[in-house]
Amino acid sequence: NLGYPNEYDRSLGHTGAHLMVHGSCSSRGCFAMTDEAISELYAVVREAFAGGQRAVQFQSYPFRMTPENMARHRQDPNIAFWRNLKEGSDRFEVTRAEPGVGVADGRYVFDAGDEATAGAVARKQADDERQVAALVASGTPAVRLVYEDGGQHRSFRETMIAAGGGLGEVSRPEALAAGPREVAMTASGPVAVAGKREPVRGAVALKPAGPGRTEAERQRLLKIFAAAGSGQE
Structure with missing residues (x-):
């Protein structure tokens, strides 16, 4: 429970109904975290509650x-x-x-x-x-990050490439593969889409299809990541 909608959200009529914290998706409105990050947060909150606190302050920055x-x-x-x-x-x-x-x-x-x-x-x-x-x-330069349905942290993309879908079911693997793009901005708005994308490190071959993933799905993911790596839309 992240406490949404807080006082600020309520003053603007926001509900916070779609806020979630989890992994294994393309980060559409979610706080997608690695195991390392959530483990650190869990430990801090656990100790706070053990010390008698009923709540902790949560701040989210872009x-x-x-x-x-x-x-x-x-x-x-x-x-x-x-x-x-x-x-x-x-x-x-x-x-x-x-x-x-x-x-x-x-x-x-x-x-x-x-x-x-x-x-x-x-x-x-x-x-x-x-x-x-x-x-x-x-x-x-002034830029704006543009995401395909969230984009996600690059470690999730690397895991998917190396583990052949080890993240489980992902809502839009093509969005996860693409990653964020930078749009050059002026005072009047966007002027161009820069060619810069976050690099994807690690293995470039998907493991053979395992339980829950067919060979056809494996081949589809290979095509998605190949297209993302070449800059195709």
């Missing part, structure tokens, strides 16, 4: 809120919301403590009224803005 990423995604349609999220991330980076989260005027507010750390947070934000401006001035 990427690490670094100046480099903020510069690259500066023309994304969601950038205003992401800058609002970065305010919470900045407070955590400065204090290393969970920020108090509230909602006012349709946006998140963090540690409202906390003057003790406000100066340090403001200095970090100003320094980040200077770095963003310098990166833009130096020619850092």
